[in-house]
Amino acid sequence: MSLSESGKNTREKPDDDELSLLREKVRYLTQLNMNLEKDLEFYKQELNKLLEPPYIEAMVLEVLSDGRAVVKSSTGPNLVVRIASNVDIDKLRPGASVALNNKGSTIVEVLPSIHDPLVEAMEIEERPSITFKDVGGLEEQIREIYEVVGLPLIKPQLFDEIGVEPPKGVLLYGPPGTGKTLVARALAGEVKATFIRVVASQFVNKFIGEGARIVREVFRLAKEKKPSIIFIDEIDAIGSRRVDMGTSGDREVQRTMLQLLAEMDGFDPLEGVKVVAATNRIDLLDPALLRPGRFDRIIEIPLPDKKGRLEILKIHTRNMKLKDVDLEEIASMTEGFSGAELKAVATEAGFFAIRDGKNYVSQEHFIKAVDKVRNRMEKRKQIFGTHI
Numbered sequence: 001m002s003l004s005e006s007g008k009n010t011r012e013k014p015d016d017d018e019l020s021l022l023r024e025k026v027r028y029l030t031q032l033n034m035n036l037e038k039d040l041e042f043y044k045q046e047l048n049k050l051l052e053p054p055y056i057e058a059m060v061l062e063v064l065s066d067g068r069a070v071v072k073s074s075t076g077p078n079l080v081v082r083i084a085s086n087v088d089i090d091k092l093r094p095g096a097s098v099a100l101n102n103k104g105s106t107i108v109e110v111l112p113s114i115h116d117p118l119v120e121a122m123e124i125e126e127r128p129s130i131t132f133k134d135v136g137g138l139e140e141q142i143r144e145i146y147e148v149v150g151l152p153l154i155k156p157q158l159f160d161e162i163g164v165e166p167p168k169g170v171l172l173y174g175p176p177g178t179g180k181t182l183v184a185r186a187l188a189g190e191v192k193a194t195f196i197r198v199v200a201s202q203f204v205n206k207f208i209g210e211g212a213r214i215v216r217e218v219f220r221l222a223k224e225k226k227p228s229i230i231f232i233d234e235i236d237a238i239g240s241r242r243v244d245m246g247t248s249g250d251r252e253v254q255r256t257m258l259q260l261l262a263e264m265d266g267f268d269p270l271e272g273v274k275v276v277a278a279t280n281r282i283d284l285l286d287p288a289l290l291r292p293g294r295f296d297r298i299i300e301i302p303l304p305d306k307k308g309r310l311e312i313l314k315i316h317t318r319n320m321k322l323k324d325v326d327l328e329e330i331a332s333m334t335e336g337f338s339g340a341e342l343k344a345v346a347t348e349a350g351f352f353a354i355r356d357g358k359n360y361v362s363q364e365h366f367i368k369a370v371d372k373v374r375n376r377m378e379k380r381k382q383i384f385g386t387h388i
């Protein structure tokens with residue numbers, strides 16, 4: 001552009017071609033600018049990500065009623081932390097793995113189930129909602145377990161005063177499905193204790209090499225969350241008499257068992273932690289486990305008698321709509337059935353009713369259900385030499 005002497009713009013009006021070229025250029029540069037801004041934003045974000053301090057991983061112990069949570073960080077102490085508003089509270093169950101912000105003050109994310117054996121190996125239930133009224137039969141066993149495990153947890157001073165030392169551990173034994181887990185959970189519910197369940201066979205076939213560490217952590221967690229009951233299911237998997245120590249697998253099992261014994265020897269019986277173990281194969285157990293100060297109380301959980309079967313049937317049908325059902329007759333017909341099998345009878349009877357197009361369950365449905373469950377038991381017996 002040029003200016004005349006009078007200062008006026010004397011440039012001729014651009015022709016149409018020139019104008020359209022300039023417009024094209026403006027469009028191109030605007031687009032280029034937008035793209036570069038996008039790139040700039042992307043690289044800024046990437047830079048921020050690289051500069052951001054890492055999150056802290058932690059495990060949820062408890063969600064408090066005031067909207068905060070207690071977590072255990074993998075290295076440090078337990079922390080009471082806030083929960084960010086975008087976090088789904090329903091996913092914050094005890095044992096869930098979470099990310100804390102870098103100050104460690106707030107849960108910012110629930111992590112997808114990462115394969116931390118410590119988290120996976122234990123099921124933690126704060127004060128289970130079930131109680132002894134959910135257990136049919138087993139009055140004697142319930143009385144005994146309440147006395148030797150429950151009372152010392154809620155009234156340790158009673159034992160202190162009298163000078164009686166309660167057992168640290170109790171062993172429940174009996175056929176599968178007779179309610180060993182149920183009794184231990186109900187006891188925890190009854191005395192408002194934390195229930196921590198581990199399945200010993202998983203130490204051998206799932207968490208290989210981690211057994212001793214998991215045992216140590218389970219006891220540590222139990223002490224933190226006391227009163228607590230540690231329930232070790234299938235204890236025979238780690239507590240069997242070993243003939244030889246030939247394989248590394250054997251040695252690993254032995255290490256896990258020794259850790260368990262060390263933990264049991266190392267705590268006070270009135271410290272607020274009790275161990276309940278369960279097995280279907282008491283004949284296989286190493287006598288070292290049954291020495292005083294370990295599992296020195298042994299309680300048999302047998303198959304239910306007729307009265308027990310009737311009670312179990314009543315429990316599992318209490319929310320069902322029954323019409324002219326004689327549960328006594330069903331209890332008489334089901335000799336040899338475990339609690340789990342009686343529960344299956346109730347469920348199957350419900351399915352027969354649905355299939356029948358009825359909105360209630362009749363005696364006939366129950367009788368068909370007994371047959372069905374009995375057949376299933378027979379088949380299992382043929383295959384495994386045992387029932388459900």
Ligand SMILES: Nc1ncnc2c1ncn2[C@@H]1O[C@H](COP(=O)(O)OP(=O)(O)OP(=O)(O)O)[C@@H](O)[C@H]1O
Pocket residue numbers: 134135136137138175176177178179180181182183233278279280312315338339340341343
């Ligand atoms: N005595 C019982 N009263 C009421 N329900 C029972 C009883 N026994 C078993 N059941 C039902 O069967 C289910 C399975 O029982 P449970 O897991 O407690 O048996 P278990 O003895 O621990 O079995 P396993 O040895 O196979 O681990 C229970 O959750 C419960 O629904």
